[in-house]
Structures are given as C-alpha cells and as structure tokens.
Amino acid sequence: MATRLSDVAARAGVSVKTVSNVINDYPHITARTRAKVEAAIAALDYKPNVSARSLRKGRSDFIALAIPEMGSPYFAELGAAISRAAKRRGVTVLIDQTEGEADAERFVLDGMRGQLIDGIIFSPLATAPAKLTSDSTGKPLVLLGERPAGGQFDRVAVDSVQASHDATSHLVSLGRRRIAAIGVGGTSTGAVRRKGYRKALKEAGLPHDPALELAGTGYHRPDGAASMRELLALPNPPDAVFCFNDLLALGALRTLADAGLRVPEDVAVVGFDDIEDGRYHSPSLTSISPDKEWLADSAVALLLDRITGNDNSTHRDLTVPYKLEIRESSAG
Amino acid sequence: MATRLSDVAARAGVSVKTVSNVINDYPHITARTRAKVEAAIAALDYKPNVSARSLRKGRSDFIALAIPEMGSPYFAELGAAISRAAKRRGVTVLIDQTEGEADAERFVLDGMRGQLIDGIIFSPLATAPAKLTSDSTGKPLVLLGERPAGGQFDRVAVDSVQASHDATSHLVSLGRRRIAAIGVGGTSTGAVRRKGYRKALKEAGLPHDPALELAGTGYHRPDGAASMRELLALPNPPDAVFCFNDLLALGALRTLADAGLRVPEDVAVVGFDDIEDGRYHSPSLTSISPDKEWLADSAVALLLDRITGNDNSTHRDLTVPYKLEIRESSAG
DNA sequence: CTGAAAGCGCTTACAG
DNA sequence: CTGAAAGCGCTTACAG
Secondary structure, three states: OOOOHHHHHHHHOOOHHHHHHHHOOOOOOOHHHHHHHHHHHHHHOOOOOHHHHHHHHOOOOEEEEEEOOOOOHHHHHHHHHHHHHHHHOOOEEEEEEOOOOHHHHHHHHOOOOOOOOOEEEEOOOOOOHHHHOOOOOOOOEEEEOOOOOOOOOEEEEEOHHHHHHHHHHHHHHOOOOOEEEEOOOOOHHHHHHHHHHHHHHHHOOOOOOHHHEEOOOOOOHHHHHHHHHHHHOOOOOOOEEEEOOHHHHHHHHHHHHHOOOOOOOOOEEEEEOOOHHHHHOOOOOEEEEEOHHHHHHHHHHHHHHHHHOOOOOOOOEEEEOEEEEOOHHHOO | OOOOHHHHHHHHOOOHHHHHHHHOOOOOOOHHHHHHHHHHHHHHOOOOOHHHHHHHHOOOOEEEEEEOOOOOHHHHHHHHHHHHHHHHOOOEEEEEEOOOOHHHHHHHHOOOOOOOOOEEEEOOOOOOHHHHOOOOOOOOEEEEOOOOOOOOOEEEEEOHHHHHHHHHHHHHHOOOOOEEEEOOOOOHHHHHHHHHHHHHHHHOOOOOOHHHEEOOOOOOHHHHHHHHHHHHOOOOOOOEEEEOOHHHHHHHHHHHHHOOOOOOOOOEEEEEOOOHHHHHOOOOOEEEEEOHHHHHHHHHHHHHHHHHOOOOOOOOEEEEOEEEEOOHHHOO
16 A cells, blocks of 8 residues: 555666665665656655664664653743754654653653653653662663762753852842742752852852742742742741742742732842743743753754764763843842 | 563463463453463563554554644643643654644645654644645544634634634623734634634624734734734724733733733733633733643544544534633733 | 464665 | 565464
8 A cells, every 4th residue: 555665666677775775875876776766756755664664773763852741831942942953863752741750750761661762861850869870771861950970871951050059149249138049849950959059148148048948849830929928928038039940930920929029129039941931021030041952952962872872982961051141030 | 682572472381472462452361371471571571662563553653743833832731731641542642843834734734654653633833724625644633723614624623713702702891992902913813813803892882993903923922012012002002902822912911011001900911822821920811711631632532533443424623612711911 | 262474664684 | 786585573364
C-alpha cells in the first residue's frame, strides 16, 4: 500500500541501496543517478518509514523533555524553545509531564526504557539531589536546573546563587532594609536561591530574619499570594520581596494590590524566570531573565553530542547567561 | 545486548508467541504459563522494542498535537491537558509547533507523513477555512477550534458565536453602551467571535460602530495593548471591551492602567479562554471559560476511536461546555 | 492452547 | 560506484 524504498528503486531503475544512499546523503553518487532517484521519490511521493529505520539503526531521532508540567509559563516557554532547537537539528521532542511525582521521575532517570527515544533532557523536581549523583540510565541525559556539586550528569543551568545574590543586592541598592524571600522551601531550587539571597544580605550588613523567609507549598501564584499574606500579617512587614520565581511574584503582587499597598513605593518585588506575564503586568515585574534560547540550544546540542558519541568528555556543566531586568515593581 | 522477546521465551521455557500473547493480554493463557512468563519478564527487566512493534503492527501509539505555539498560555494549558488525557489512554503525544506557518500546517493536513504517528489533533491558524473542507490526509485528524459549516473533519470546539454573544451581553447588562471588540481580524476565530459580538449588540438595540472593532495583527499581549491605545485615542472611546482572547485582554488592561483609567468603572473588560494569568491579575479578568479537560479528553477519545476504527460515523462535531466567569474586570 | 516461520521496511556489511 | 542478502525485534496467520 504505502510506497516503499523498493518501489522507488524499481521506478528509478537502481538498487535499493542506491536509493538509501541518496536519502541519507551519502557521497559518491553521480549527479545523474541522484536526479533519477529524486525524481522517482517525488513522483511516488515517497516518505521513509520511521519505525523501520529506527529498528534498523537503533536510533529514533526522538528526544524526551521531562518537565514537571507544561502548563506553567516557564516550562511552556522552555518547552517551546527546546522544541524549536530540536527541530533545527533534525530531531523531534516528546514532552513528558512528570507532575513532580517521584515515580515518574524515577522512570525518567531509568532512561524511560521502551520509549523509543535516544536521550533525555530532564528538569527534576521531586527527586532528592542525592539521587541525582549516580548515572543509572542507559541513555544520555542532560539535567536542567540546580544540582549539588559532584554530580555525574551533564547539566545546563543558571548560576542561581549568583543570580539570587544579584536580585537581592538590587533591592538593597534601593535602600530596602527588610527584604523577604518567598520560595525557600522544598526543592533544591529553593535552597540554592536562598543561599544567594542570604549572601547578599550578609554583604550588605543586614540582619537575617527567619520570619522573612517563607517556604510555601509550591511555586505557583496561589503560593506566592498566600506567602505574601503571611508577610503582611507580621508585626513588622517587609519593604521588599524577592520571589524565587515569577509566578510566586505575580501571586504576591495580587495580595499587595488587594491590601492596597503600592508597588514599589511600599513594597518592591523581584521575581525569577522573566516569563511574559510579568513583563505585561501592572506594575511590570523586575526579574532575573535567563537566556532561554541559549539554554534550549545548548541542552539540545549537548545531548545530541552525547547521543552521537561526538563528545566523550566527562560530565559538562554549562552556565546559562542571565540579566536582571529592572522594571516597575522595583524601579526607583 | 538488549533483552529480546526470545530471551524471555527461552528463560520462561515457552515459545515467542506465548510471550507476545502475555504482553498483549490475549486470552486463553493458563494462569501458570502467564505467571512463568511474567516472572521471566521481571527477571530480565524486559521492555518491548517500540520500533519493531510499530513496524509490524503499523501502529505507533503516538499521536501528534499540532498547535501554533506551545509557549502561549492557552496552548500550554491545552497541551498539558491533552498530554494527560493521552497518557490515561496509553498513547503518547508529540507536540508540533506550526508557528502559524502555512507550510507547516499543510504538512499537518497532509498527515505528517513519515512521522510515526497514528493520528493528529490540529489547531489551525494560517490555513484558510476553505482549505479545511476536504480531507486530504490519510490519517485520522481531529480539528480544534472554529471551522466553517460543511467541513469534512471531526472537530471539537466551543460554540464561539454563542460564547461571544454571552460575553457581549454581559457587558450590555452592566449598562455599557459603547462596547468595543479586539481581535476581529485575520483568522476564522476573529470572524466567528465577531459574529456573536454583533449579534448581541443588535439584540440590545445598540448601534454597530466599525471604529470600535479592532483587528490588530495577532492574539498576544502587545496586540491587545496596541489596539486599546487606538481605542483610547478615539474621540469617543468605549466604556467596555470584549477581547477575543485573554492575552489581548491582559494587554488591554496594561494600556488602561498606563492611561490611569479604572477597570471596570471607566472601562469594563472581558476576555476569552480563562487562562491562569487572568485569574490572578489585578483586576482579575472576566472570561469565557471553556472546559479544557473536557475538550482534551473528548479530542483524544474521538481520535482514538477513529484510529482503532471503533467509530465509522461521518464526521463528528463536539461542542465544548463553557462558562462565563465573572470577575473584577467587569464586576458590578 | 503452543511452535516454527514469514514478513513489516529499512540499513549495512559484503561482494563485485 | 552499485547489487543481493541478511537482519533489526516484533506480530500474526498457519499448523498442530
């Protein structure tokens, strides 16, 4: 029914091997032969069967992107960028939502066996950092985001300690003295960003007040809104807040608006991720802006180098460039 | 290297066929045989080779979701829901970003041949409605969103005319007389939603003012912000705006905030899609809220019925339930 | 209920 | 530079 390689070969009057050579761009084919084959391919509207090819080659040209959720803006934007980067390099991305569940993440770390993919880009959430130190998967895997030192995985990530330090220092430079942090709990992201936050406070000679560090239960708007409510209930509320991602910051802004407080006059707010929502919010949100295109392209390139065996170095650790985008929520 | 079916068979002391039967849940296998096989599978940690299976069966259990972009919130939320729905039904979703390009959409309509997928869920943007009337693809395809009557595709969509009518009528009920529309241009979405908008105005006996219908160049925040600026520059600006999606509405809200206008007192705003950003915005955004889980589940179920041949009816047209969520941007 | 064998459509040594 | 043939790991008639 479907046209096969042999149909093309028959029509072009050459062997199957020759057609395969043309399709796979092997050298040493006369222009005339190539033209004949290409004409036959066009005439029959032939498309190679991907299953057969991957069965034979042991490669599918699929890679997986395993993220906690594709519905939240940061991962949506990241997924879009990785998907484009992969397409440019001729591979297809298959997005796996772990929902932050330990079982799903274990499956990913185990190489998603039987899943027809050549490698994985993985943004862990539930998995404890310690579990990430040994490479159990049979497939190449590139880690996104924080990870304790000494890990054995390739990784692409922002220097979160430095970025968090910059964000906090920016608030200090505005003359703020009681700077809160939202998102310190749970994940390794929280721990790493808190480190930068504390470092900046210390440098500025500001006291470290545990009451100003809010853990919350997650990294979404409702969590930010709830944490901000807690902060406002304090006898001595903060005059600035560094939120460990933009969703938390947008939730916090909502609480501040409800409370009738002015941003940045009463409370300055800084986020992390630079998602589009923040740029259009009123007030627009100051945020750490990682170069997502760079991140996406580097992660895909690194993974493909591992898959093809072009890169046999020990694990690589790439640092994503970022900027602090200063906007209305912390202006002046 | 990798364990194969025959390895399992050898270890279990049965034929390859028997192992295949167990894996595929065929009946007529004694409990004892099944137990033996399952023990061997567990012992060898065997996972079937997906390429071989799909080559042989002609099915991959992959479906494609072709959308303009996965980075924008509506599609991100939709993609997440479809991905979950597919997982529940044992198939994997592969997301294809068309970027709204005609070539990419043509490829989708052509069945994404050679792409190892059993069927497609497609949200068209660039393709002219007329092109959507004949089924050129060899693979089952479910269309999402507006489409002219008489098409030959399966489809799952909100009744946009009715929903737009409801949104506009709601603004009328608030006593607004100059109700603008943003997003009327270009796509068929714009045309269909304008129809409902005009219908509601007519029912209310309100004049139809072409100056209040803004096309804009797209459906993102900057487009909404720009259109709102145009409206405010009018000699007689509107007292309400119905934006054809939430991103447009969020952009419009930003312009209104910049202009120092109060929402909803000076201008009431309603959106469409009910993305999470709108729910947390200040003011929170009134919006048409389609049941995305219903949409996702229905689209996947319909597609799988076509793939398996369980459904041989002529094309189906499913209508997604929706609600008008009234929030601060149009309250009182 | 189970076994032996063919075949899905490719790619790749192996000859020529 | 090209051809004939094996084989990737499954599933599925076909026998028994």
